[in-house]
Amino acid sequence: MKTTDLKRAAPWTMPAALAVATLALALTATGCRPECVDAYDCRADNGQPPAGEQWVCRSEKCSTVPVDDAQPGTDAGTDAGTDAGTDAGTDAGTDAGTDPCTTATYDAKLGTLQIQAGFKVAEAPALPDDVGAVAASPGPTYTLYAVRGATGKDTALYSLGTWPDLQPSTTKLYDVVSEADRTGTPKVYSSGFLVNDGKRLFSGYTTGAAGAPGSIVAYDIGAPAESQYVSAPKNYTAAAFATGNTNALLVNGGGVGSASDGLGVYALETSSKSFTAAKVATLPASAGASGYTAVANNGIAVLGYAATPDFVNQAHAVSPSKLADALSSGTPVDLGAQPKFNVGSDFSGIAAFGNGVALNRGAFNSSFQFISTDVSRYSLLIGISDVAIGDRVPVLVYADQCTSVEMLSSLGEDLLVGLRDKNGRRLVRIQHQQAP
Numbered sequence: 001m002k003t004t005d006l007k008r009a010a011p012w013t014m015p016a017a018l019a020v021a022t023l024a025l026a027l028t029a030t031g032c033r034p035e036c037v038d039a040y041d042c043r044a045d046n047g048q049p050p051a052g053e054q055w056v057c058r059s060e061k062c063s064t065v066p067v068d069d070a071q072p073g074t075d076a077g078t079d080a081g082t083d084a085g086t087d088a089g090t091d092a093g094t095d096a097g098t099d100p101c102t103t104a105t106y107d108a109k110l111g112t113l114q115i116q117a118g119f120k121v122a123e124a125p126a127l128p129d130d131v132g133a134v135a136a137s138p139g140p141t142y143t144l145y146a147v148r149g150a151t152g153k154d155t156a157l158y159s160l161g162t163w164p165d166l167q168p169s170t171t172k173l174y175d176v177v178s179e180a181d182r183t184g185t186p187k188v189y190s191s192g193f194l195v196n197d198g199k200r201l202f203s204g205y206t207t208g209a210a211g212a213p214g215s216i217v218a219y220d221i222g223a224p225a226e227s228q229y230v231s232a233p234k235n236y237t238a239a240a241f242a243t244g245n246t247n248a249l250l251v252n253g254g255g256v257g258s259a260s261d262g263l264g265v266y267a268l269e270t271s272s273k274s275f276t277a278a279k280v281a282t283l284p285a286s287a288g289a290s291g292y293t294a295v296a297n298n299g300i301a302v303l304g305y306a307a308t309p310d311f312v313n314q315a316h317a318v319s320p321s322k323l324a325d326a327l328s329s330g331t332p333v334d335l336g337a338q339p340k341f342n343v344g345s346d347f348s349g350i351a352a353f354g355n356g357v358a359l360n361r362g363a364f365n366s367s368f369q370f371i372s373t374d375v376s377r378y379s380l381l382i383g384i385s386d387v388a389i390g391d392r393v394p395v396l397v398y399a400d401q402c403t404s405v406e407m408l409s410s411l412g413e414d415l416l417v418g419l420r421d422k423n424g425r426r427l428v429r430i431q432h433q434q435a436p
Contacts, residue, residue: 111403
């Protein structure tokens with residue numbers, strides 16, 4: 001087994017949710033999978049352990065042990081920020097057993113993260129513990145939707161209410177996973193994305209079968225009876241794209257609908273009831289796995305992949321006109337020939353942030369935990385000859401790992417950052433203060 005095949009577990013069950021999602025992108029065609037690679041896989045597949053017990057993963061098998069008997073590095077119940085902070089933020093001179101996160105100073109909204117010049121913090125409502133992804137409706141009044149569920153099979157779409165006075169509904173709108181896969185497939189893994197194109201909600205999943213078959217649900221907000229599931233093997237990330245009278249869902253994976261031609265970026269055209277599909281971007285030869293997808297508010301798409309041999313995430317910017325040409329001509333864009341981001345590190349999440357994108361930067365440690373350094377914004381501009389990618393501008397900087405970023409999403413021109421620490425989960429709105 002390659003480390004890049006290790007996980008397809010629900011991202012909100014992991015010590016660093018976005019880190020787990022990053023490893024997920026490396027799912028390849030092999031059907032070989034261990035039962036687990038860490039305790040978080042066990043919890044994702046089997047739910048909470050019995051009282052007084054916790055999951056451990058030993059010899060790629062799940063089992064429970066008394067809490068006091070867990071081996072180092074196998075704790076399944078500690079909050080994300082606490083675990084990562086103990087591993088990455090503890091000075092060499094700290095006494096054994098002392099957790100610096102218990103004595104750290106926490107801001108009510110940002111925890112131990114530090115906001116940078118040019119940005120400001122707005123609302124920060126609490127976020128239910130089982131929310132794995134969020135997406136907002138077009139403004140100016142924002143309805144927030146979520147993917148919720150403790151395991152892959154029970155994930156469903158819910159309304160969280162109107163921002164910022166969220167009142168999460170307990171009534172599901174629609175199951176993310178089809179009935180056939182809920183009842184007949186042993187292993188189901190949520191892809192961890194949610195997209196709102198103004199008319200529909202899209203989310204996806206894959207299964208444990210060889211080739212990682214899966215589907216994307218297209219939930220029609222105004223006409224739920226017209227909702228449908230679309231085949232999408234290896235779907236990992238997605239984003240809404242619009243050009244002229246055409247609306248499409250960009251899917252980074254192994255295919256969608258009738259289009260299937262290996263890893264790449266596909267478009268599911270949703271402008272009419274009869275969806276059509278096409279491959280719109282080919283990945284470079286160095287791509288060993290799928291990657292991240294986002295579309296800035298000015299229509300510029302950011303498409304990614306994980307590059308061999310180390311599977312660090314890469315990202316390129318594609319102008320809306322090139323994607324429109326690919327849709328109309330049927331000739332995919334050569335992603336490797338498009339302007340490339342100079343990230344300077346790995347990253348484990350992306351979201352539109354006005355006319356740009358935000359990335360959660362960092363790197364994996366030896367325990368496959370993603371240790372974040374900052375959330376940074378890159379502006380995107382359609383230049384004379386191609387897309388111009390601006391310099392990296394830090395938005396949030398990690399003083400330690402006591403507060404973790406578990407998701408990135410968008411709210412109009414603003415960025416939504418899902419945080420977790422000892423004070424719980426919340427969704428923080430970050431606004432870009434433009435220079436006068």
